Amino acid sequence: MSSLQECLNARKTRKKLTRNRMLKLKYIYLFACIIFLGGCKLKENLPQNKPVAIPSKFSAKTDTTTTQLAGMQDFFADPALMALIDTALKNNFDLQIAMQNIELARAGVRFTQGIDMPDLSAAASMGARKFGNYTIDGVGNYDTQFSNNLDNKQKLPSPVIPDFFIGLQSSWEVDLWGKLKSKKKAAAARFIASEHGRNLVVTSMVSEIADAYFQLLILDNELKILEDNIKLQQSALEIVKALKQAGEANQLGVELMSAQLLSSQSLKVEAKQKIVENENKINFLLGRFPQSINRRTVAWENIVPPKLSTGIPSALLQNRPDIKQAEFDLIAADADIYSAKAAFYPSLNLNGSMGLQAFRAAVLFNPGSFAYSVAGGLFAPLLNRRQLIADLMAEEAEQKMAYTNYKRTIVNSFTEVYNYLNLIENTNEIHELKSKEVDVLKNSITTSIELFKFGSATYLEVVTAQKNALQAQMELINLTKSQYGAVIGLYRALGGGWRSEI
Template sequence: MTKIKLYRCLGVVCMALVFTACKTPEIAEKKVNKAVPASFNSQDSTKTNSADLNWKDYFTDPYLTALIDTALVNNQELNITMQEIRIAKNEVSARKGEYLPFVNIGGAAGVEKAARYTFQGSNEAETEIKPGKETPEPLPDFMVGAFATWEVDIWHKLRNARKAAVARYLGTINGKNFMVTNLIAEIANSYYELLALDNQLAIVKRNIEIQSNALEIVKLQKQSARVTELAVRRFQAQVLNTRSLQYNIQQRIIETENEINFLVGRYPKHIERDHEIFVDMVPTMVQAGVPSQLLENRPDVKQAEFELAAAKIDISVAKANFYPSLGISAGLGLQAFNPVYLVNPKSILANLAGDMVGPLINKRAIRATYQNANAKQIQAVYNYQKTLLNAYIEVANQLSNISNLQNSYDLKAQEVDALTQSITISNDLFKSARADYMEVLLTQRDALESKFDLIETKMQQMHATVNIYRALGGGWN
């Protein structure tokens, strides 16, 4: 009868735990919107996408591909991220281990002397191990055995925690892919900037030679009283200014080389390159595909998607804290006051117990954790939509940039041709006293600036081809 009452009491307690646990706070989860426009910049699109190209097929300069190959092995930031992936993978293993039984094996030894006038001491004094042989005092204790504990995952809290860890692990992989994409783009942009600086340096050196020759002519004209000392000084100042510009460009070349060396993961050294091919480079024709392909091609979008999935699962994990947990513990071993008796079957020790514990009063901490999980899920939704929107805008901007840069380059090229011809014309007019020296100086300055602008525009064109490839999600596959 007593057992029946005990079982009834346990049943009532369990029902109370389940009933009170079911009263979880009402929280509305935010749904994610994955809809994107049908095309970029209202242009007709096909599913052909340059992001599907391997970076070795997209970048054909052998010096550039060699740099990228080295960076993918030696870049420190990338290697740090690889360790983060390992940490996330180990976290998955840790979460998996939590819903499996924990089994430990061990042993213990000790000695105890109970007070004579206590319940335990009086029992030991009256107990004989064998007829005529009293219990030892003090009483040694030796034990060896295996012990197991297991939290039964009845609400899938532990399994969901593992699923969340898996989602975050996949997110770190895509984070690494996004870093690879950015690393390749950064090296390519720096490489093209280096080629542009080389060409600007070559232009400056040619202009120094032209201006030096003009200075000598002006000096001769001063001797024949055709010009004054002022003209000589102005031509001399222009030569000095251009020489100063040469050293400025040389410093920028060194800094750009070292930027590339840092990305490649090595100490400063000369970057092998062929700058003469830069002017004749033709920007790669890019196929943008359709915007929906960004969901699969952009690693940062996929990373945000996995982070969102993990955040949703975290809500289920936090919700399970409102429900009672069921634990089972067991032990099997040998225990005796003398090691000799450990081999005796009577020394076998065994136990098996189960417990169910759940929150009943003061669930503020659990409720706060649950609400935080929901807030983080909403935060992850906004982060996903922001990442997707940013990806779309990046592609749209670069497509527009490519078109405008092409038009700008064509006009700049015409400007350079016109000013280059004007240098010869101004020099001839100056020699025949039909133009003053200021016209010659201004023409030379304008021609130099236009050539610099043309090289700068070419560099921006190459940067645009790199940036659109990165924006589409190319480089990591």
């Protein structure tokens, strides 16, 4: 009898060992499968983006020895202007919006930081269940009440069975194909793109403020030139009136001189209005209400646009914020395509919980109420593939648009620099010729007045000389504005104005 009992016990022990060994093997196989699948990688097979080839130089006359673009302080060299830019960097409305776009992108990065890590949460839940009398659970629970192996605490309440749980719950999607990693990459690329978008706003803002500021300096001189011409015209008008009283001139000469004077006075009022508009343009860029702009007084002969070396075209790829923004937008689009393709493959999800669970609140904190569960499974899309296909098509279209935008930005940047270089060269040549014309016409005013005094010239010739001189001076002023606008535009086109912030 004892030998039989020992035989039975030995058999039970062998079965238990075998069962434990099989269980261990199952866990080993499961772990090996997870490691194997985790090592799998989806073939990228992304669209082949051809590199954008740009010329080695902008033109035959450009300087290709300079490798670094001048900073704002060195390029503008005007304390009053730098103070305005400093205020704009703190208060500009567009810049504030750009900063919030960065925060939005930062939130996206923060969201994806732990996307490939297990999720862990604390849980406290309470529920109730009632099984039907003719269900497996209902019959089994009813039959359990008659078992002699249960004490009163272990007997199920009837007919409603409560369920209390306090503990931890976790879920984890194993990144088998790199889908989640690609989402992290896309979020990081968009964050960097938003930072370059902010730099683009800074570059545009700095160039607008500088252009409006130098326009003010030129307008101040334009106002002075008009005032000087008005004094000359008033003097000429007095001479004509005196000659009329002496019988050597007529009313027509007085009227022509008066009309010329009124025209100059109206130009003076127009110049004052332009000054107000430029001041308020700067005030808006600085994020404040209209007020006078503090600026230095510069003599007309000292208003000379700053010099700027262009360097080589490849430097645009590092200096231009819009190119860098388009580049990282393209990187994000590539990562999105990879994520969309990985969505077609099975995903491995693991779920687990650990804590205290009981159907009686009185025994919830009893050590015997400790429970845990672990579950995992592979899930492959079957019926929703049309949605996945649509998502992939959309991402591929987004990627193509991003690549086209990247190429367009590079070509546009080169074209902008090329146009500004030609504009600077042509306006400098025209400015030199127009300056000589202004000098000649200024002398003609003095000559016509002297000849008019001695009767060797008519009042019409005096009016014509004054009119031509003033018109040439105004054209010279507009050329100077174009010169400054071209140089500042070239500085912006080269990507200047955002690296050396105050």
